[in-house]
Amino acid sequence: MNKVLFFAHLRDAVGEEFLTVDAGGKTVAELKAELAAKYDLPKMDTVMTAVNEEFASNDEVIQDGDEIAFIPPVSGG
Amino acid sequence: MMYEISKEPIDIQAVIDKVVQRNAGAITTFIGTVRELTKGKKTLFLIYEAYEAMAVKKLAQIGEEIEQRWEGACVAITHRVGRLDITDVAVVIAVSTPHRADAYDANRYAIERIKEIVPIWKKEHWEEGEAWMGNQLETVAYPSGKPEESDLNE
Numbered sequence: 736m737n738k739v740l741f742f743a744h745l746r747d748a749v750g751e752e753f754l755t756v757d758a759g760g761k762t763v764a765e766l767k768a769e770l771a772a773k774y775d776l777p778k779m780d781t782v783m784t785a786v787n788e789e790f791a792s793n794d795e796v797i798q799d800g801d802e803i804a805f806i807p808p809v810s811g812g
Numbered sequence: 813m814m815y816e817i818s819k820e821p822i823d824i825q826a827v828i829d830k831v832v833q834r835n836a837g838a839i840t841t842f843i844g845t846v847r848e849l850t851k852g853k854k855t856l857f858l859i860y861e862a863y864e865a866m867a868v869k870k871l872a873q874i875g876e877e878i879e880q881r882w883e884g885a886c887v888a889i890t891h892r893v894g895r896l897d898i899t900d901v902a903v904v905i906a907v908s909t910p911h912r913a914d915a916y917d918a919n920r921y922a923i924e925r926i927k928e929i930v931p932i933w934k935k936e937h938w939e940e941g942e943a944w945m946g947n948q949l950e951t952v953a954y955p956s957g958k959p960e961e962s963d964l965n966e
Contacts, residue, residue, distance in 0.1 A: 740863065742861060742863055742931065742933055743861065743933040743935070743944040744944040746861075747944075778946075781946065785863070785866055785931070788863075788865055788866040788869055789866075789869075790929075804863055804866065804931070806863070806931050807933065807944070807946060808946035809927065809928070809929070809930060809931055809932055809933060810927075810932070810933050810934045810944075810945040810946060811860070811862070811867075811891055811902075811903065811926050811927065811930050811931075811932030811933070811934070812844050812891075812902070812903055812923055812926045812927045812932075
């Protein structure tokens with residue numbers, strides 16, 4: 736299973752800080768599209784993805800146990 | 813702990829003290845504060861949220877980039893999370909280097925990189941509503957799903 740974390744406007748849209756899903760074998764893009772459709776997530780083309788706390792490309796394949804995080808454009812500083 | 817996310821107000825002097833070194837000829841300190849007016853709109857307060865584990869790693873990455881690029885540099889960064897009022901300190905960056913020009917340049921580099929790669933978000937609260945801020949104008953898209961080299965080297 737995989738923990739999927741949401742932040743900022745995505746957390747508001749999903750209504751949870753994280754979800755537990757079975758994403759092993761899927762690409763980042765596939766998981767993103769699936770969750771975007773299910774939760775009607777806005778502006779997903781601007782959202783980056785982290786796998787195990789490091790930025791990952793859309794074609795990276797998720798392994799069972801990986802921690803996924805969707806990272807909207809950041810606004811720290 | 814040179815890189816921290818803090819739920820409590822930042823002790824500015826403590827961040828500076830971390831970069832004191834005998835070979836330094838300069839320490840620059842950047843203090844980011846909460847501004848009241850942005851394009852005429854009045855902010856009441858902000859909420860900062862972080863993906864803390866990754867944010868600390870990305871702050872450390874910025875420090876490593878600086879230490880490679882400016883010889884003899886030493887870096888410490890603390891970013892606040894939670895509710896911040898107008899004038900509160902959101903981030904403190906301290907950089908020491910053997911010579912002053914490098915200390916200014918490296919410190920500027922650190923804040924620009926924070927705005928690109930560190931997973932921290934702010935929610936603006938105004939009198940008439942609230943919104944999560946993207947990259948200021950919501951103009952940046954990442955078609956590949958992560959920042960490109962060109963995005964990272966600007």
